[in-house]
Amino acid sequence: MLDPRQLYGFLPSNKTGVEKLATLALDMRWSWNHAADKFWRQLDPGLWDLTQNPWLVLQTVSRSKVEEVLNDSLFKEKLDSLLELREKAATKPAWFQEKHPEAVLTQVAYFSMEFMLNEALPIYVGGLGNVAGDQLKSASDLGVPVTGIGLFYQQGYFRQEIDQYGNQQVIHTFNDPGQVPITPLRNEGGEWIRIQVPLGGYKIWLRTWEVQAGRVRLCLLDSNDPANLPVHRGITNELYGGGADLRIKQEIILGIGGWKLLDAINLKPEVCHLNEGHSGFVVLERARDYSKKSGCSFYEALSITRAGNVFTTHTAVPAGFDHFNPSLMENMLGKYTREELGISMEELLALGRENPDNQNEYFNMAYLAVRGSGAVNGVSQLHGKISRQLFRVLFPRWPIEEIPIGHVTNGVHMPSWDNEYSDKIWSKACGKERWRGDLGNLGKSMCRLSDDDLWQLRNSCREGLIHFIRERFERQALLGGSITHQQWDLNTIFDKNVLTLGFARRFVPYKRPNLLLNDKNRLLGLLNQKSQPLQLVLAGKAGPNDEFGKALIREWIQFIEKNNLYQKVVFLSDYDMEITAQMVSGVDLWLNTPIRPWEACGTSGMKVLVNGGLNLSTLDGWWAEAYSPEVGWAINDAAHSDSDGLSEAKETEVLFDLLEHQIIPEFYQQNEKGIPTRWIERIRKSMSLLAPVFSANRTVREYTENYYLPAATRYLERSGNQGELGKKMYEDHMHLKANWDAISFGDIQNETIGDFHVFQVAIRLGEINPEWVIVEIFSEGTNGGMPEKVPMERLMDPNNPGVQVYRGKVTSAKPMEHFTIRVRPNLKSTSVPLEVSQIFWEH
Ligand SMILES: *Cc1c(COP(=O)(O)O)cnc(C)c1O
Numbered sequence: 051m052l053d054p055r056q057l058y059g060f061l062p063s064n065k066t067g068v069e070k071l072a073t074l075a076l077d078m079r080w081s082w083n084h085a086a087d088k089f090w091r092q093l094d095p096g097l098w099d100l101t102q103n104p105w106l107v108l109q110t111v112s113r114s115k116v117e118e119v120l121n122d123s124l125f126k127e128k129l130d131s132l133l134e135l136r137e138k139a140a141t142k143p144a145w146f147q148e149k150h151p152e153a154v155l156t157q158v159a160y161f162s163m164e165f166m167l168n169e170a171l172p173i174y175v176g177g178l179g180n181v182a183g184d185q186l187k188s189a190s191d192l193g194v195p196v197t198g199i200g201l202f203y204q205q206g207y208f209r210q211e212i213d214q215y216g217n218q219q220v221i222h223t224f225n226d227p228g229q230v231p232i233t234p235l236r237n238e239g240g241e242w243i244r245i246q247v248p249l250g251g252y253k254i255w256l257r258t259w260e261v262q263a264g265r266v267r268l269c270l271l272d273s274n275d276p277a278n279l280p281v282h283r284g285i286t287n288e289l290y291g292g293g294a295d296l297r298i299k300q301e302i303i304l305g306i307g308g309w310k311l312l313d314a315i316n317l318k319p320e321v322c323h324l325n326e327g328h329s330g331f332v333v334l335e336r337a338r339d340y341s342k343k344s345g346c347s348f349y350e351a352l353s354i355t356r357a358g359n360v361f362t363t364h365t366a367v368p369a370g371f372d373h374f375n376p377s378l379m380e381n382m383l384g385k386y387t388r389e390e391l392g393i394s395m396e397e398l399l400a401l402g403r404e405n406p407d408n409q410n411e412y413f414n415m416a417y418l419a420v421r422g423s424g425a426v427n428g429v430s431q432l433h434g435k436i437s438r439q440l441f442r443v444l445f446p447r448w449p450i451e452e453i454p455i456g457h458v459t460n461g462v463h464m465p466s467w468d469n470e471y472s473d474k475i476w477s478k479a480c481g482k483e484r485w486r487g488d489l490g491n492l493g494k495s496m497c498r499l500s501d502d503d504l505w506q507l508r509n510s511c512r513e514g515l516i517h518f519i520r521e522r523f524e525r526q527a528l529l530g531g532s533i534t535h536q537q538w539d540l541n542t543i544f545d546k547n548v549l550t551l552g553f554a555r556r557f558v559p560y561k562r563p564n565l566l567l568n569d570k571n572r573l574l575g576l577l578n579q580k581s582q583p584l585q586l587v588l589a590g591k592a593g594p595n596d597e598f599g600k601a602l603i604r605e606w607i608q609f610i611e612k613n614n615l616y617q618k619v620v621f622l623s624d625y626d627m628e629i630t631a632q633m634v635s636g637v638d639l640w641l642n643t644p645i646r647p648w649e650a651c652g653t654s655g656m657k658v659l660v661n662g663g664l665n666l667s668t669l670d671g672w673w674a675e676a677y678s679p680e681v682g683w684a685i686n687d688a689a690h691s692d693s694d695g696l697s698e699a700k701e702t703e704v705l706f707d708l709l710e711h712q713i714i715p716e717f718y719q720q721n722e723k724g725i726p727t728r729w730i731e732r733i734r735k736s737m738s739l740l741a742p743v744f745s746a747n748r749t750v751r752e753y754t755e756n757y758y759l760p761a762a763t764r765y766l767e768r769s770g771n772q773g774e775l776g777k778k779m780y781e782d783h784m785h786l787k788a789n790w791d792a793i794s795f796g797d798i799q800n801e802t803i804g805d806f807h808v809f810q811v812a813i814r815l816g817e818i819n820p821e822w823v824i825v826e827i828f829s830e831g832t833n834g835g836m837p838e839k840v841p842m843e844r845l846m847d848p849n850n851p852g853v854q855v856y857r858g859k860v861t862s863a864k865p866m867e868h869f870t871i872r873v874r875p876n877l878k879s880t881s882v883p884l885e886v887s888q889i890f891w892e893h
Pocket of ligand 1: 175180555627630653
């Protein structure tokens with residue numbers, strides 16, 4: 051229970067029971083568990099309907115109102131039972147406790163530049179924050195011990211208004227820390243924990259905050275401390291605002307400040323999860339901290355602690371990585387590097403460069419993260435592959451398949467994206483606890499739902515969205531923006547029986563938010579069709595300085611106006627989580643049109659799954675692995691080819707062909723009961739086959755089992771006993787690297803004997819212990835297959851101790867010339883080539 055003295059601002063009363071209300075109001079579990087909604091509404095219906103923020107409601111109501119409800123025995127009973135439920139949810143053994151009772155993992159720190167938990171805490175822009183927020187929530191559901199580390203932005207990202215000409219207007223609002231559901235992080239004596247980080251020659255103060263979200267906690271930092279200079283107070287104002295100069299300061303606060311924060315609250319995570327390279331500096335501070343505490347060198351400490359760092363990259367193009375000018379690095383981190391890390395600036399820069407000797411090369415945060423982590427992954431199968439290409443330069447001479455980057459496909463937190471109707475239908479089929487375990491038979495249970503049930507679900511969801519659209523339409527008309535002042539009969543805005551298509555995205559060119567506008571006449575034809583019409587709901591923000599993106603918005607607004615389409619096409623302004631929630635619950639079809647392979651994963655399309663929406667998308671990101679003809683539609687199917695899409699004109703044509711010949715007819719092909727049975731069958735498949743797979747529940751279980759648990763084990767192994775094993779490993783790595791170039795091949799004999807090619811080779815390993823290498827026969831995979839690698843056996847040659855002789859054979863299905871011999875490191879508990887990237891080829 052919260053101690054009321056711990057609370058920032060003030061509470062309406064000091065009557066006993068108010069702390070219980072505060073405890074509930076400050077647990078953002080309310081953002082996905084709606085058991086208490088009615089209860090909050092009772093305190094202030096008007097404010098609740100507008101904000102759905104219990105903490106704000108609690109801070110606003112009068113003392114007499116609070117005292118009145120606390121005197122009401124029914125209310126008190128309900129309050130106690132809600133608290134009891136909360137307590138149970140927070141303490142009872144969940145998936146992690148049951149599945150991994152012996153785990154050495156006690157804590158994961160999850161670093162991210164943005165977190166999207168709820169509208170009430172607007173510290174996000176979009177996809178990246180969505181991934182972070184949904185993973186925290188699922189970690190809570192599953193009992194995985196995760197603590198989030200992020201920044202508290204005074205303004206966050208801009209809010210959008212669209213004027214009558216279709217121009218995006220930027221509005222900044224203020225995140226009043228007294229009214230968002232966060233509290234100061236205090237130590238046991240009640241003192242507000244403040245920490246200092248180095249920034250250039252200064253040390254700046256950071257304030258600390260905490261957010262409770264079910265079982266997990268999110269800790270936030272901001273620099274708006276009156277003890278700082280004004281120039282420093284503003285650093286955490288805006289998310290992704292300013293240029294490189296501001297970005298590096300924010301990233302120093304996140305990475306270096308974040309680790310110091312963990313130390314200040316005495317959390318000792320075995321694993322740090324870096325959600326994108328923004329938080330890369332944490333690997334430096336973690337190593338510095340370890341070296342100081344255990345008395346080893348910076349490099350030894352980095353080699354020990356990196357085993358506990360997991361780096362997830364989200365970028366699909368090189369320009370997406372943060373790069374910093376070496377002089378900016380010197381200005382911001384020179385003193386810290388020399389005095390605290392104990393290394394030179396050149397050494398630090400080398401950690402972020404492809405070529406350490408290139409003085410002009412910028413410092414790349416993702417390279418730092420790779421060199422400071424024990425495991426790296428992309429966020430979809432396709433993105434894993436793209437990432438292996440992007441990071442290939444760090445592993446010269448390694449085949450692309452062996453670049454050490456795996457993938458964990460993102461998922462979404464289903465309880466946050468289902469609506470009251472789909473919650474009901476899922477509960478009926480799979481029970482209330484359905485998203486908290488290993489999801490075993492969810493799919494099978496969903497398959498049993500009747501056509502009637504599913505069609506009713508869709509109709510309720512669509513009607514709900516139309517209701518929301520009408521409300522927003524009226525609001526936008528009153529505001530006098532892109533919807534003109536004429537009198538509208540709201541009942542004519544959208545039709546509850548019409549196929550509804552949704553598109554909401556950041557308006558950036560690669561997402562092609564106006565692919566449909568490439569053929570305006572054809573689009574008009576579909577919209578104005580009498581018997582089988584289509585209606586369209588859109589939303590999205592363009593970057594504040596992105597003229598191209600803003601022009602795309604304008605094009606839509608003008609298209610609507612010019613053709614008088616207000617009744618069937620709407621552009622909702624200020625795309626945010628609430629708009630998403632409404633759209634993904636109501637649309638029949640979610641459209642997604644990125645240029646392959648630029649969308650690393652994409653998550654918005656996953657949000658419609660749980661509500662029975664279907665997807666129509668290019669085969670990019672998650673859809674490239676989710677798509678099959680029975681669950682939805684693919685624009686650049688091109689016989690599933692691996693090529694990067696068709697021309698834009700061709701993709702536009704395919705998009706319209708699909709809509710005209712397949713999608714629209716299928717939706718309107720309804721039986722005597724008015725049910726489109728083929729459409730429903732597709733929904734059934736999409737819900738049962740895809741929803742469990744693309745849920746954050748699956749994602750977090752994968753991270754836990756494939757990344758967190760092994761990382762914790764390796765970190766503890768290396769760091770135990772003051773890093774005894776870790777230091778030895780580091781020494782071995784260095785020895786191997788220093789002596790690698792002396793390796794050379796001697797005599798090679800190849801012959802084909804029967805069905806085998808037999809190879810025998812003499813190798814001079816010099817100072818390298820033969821136990822530390824593998825010699826293997828290698829041939830490249832054919833037709834995109836995996837390469838063939840066959841280890842060779844070392845023969846003892848007592849006559850010649852300086853030379854090792856290896857022998858091995860492969861089947862002779864491929865000609866001899868396809869094979870070559872290579873030597874690669876093979877050190878115990880070491881990730882090769884991530885940590886030791888040497889390799890030696892015969893040719
Ligand atoms: C889900 C979501 C996103 C991410 O969607 P993408 O598919 O990655 O484009 C962005 N913004 C908001 C508000 C969202 O809800």
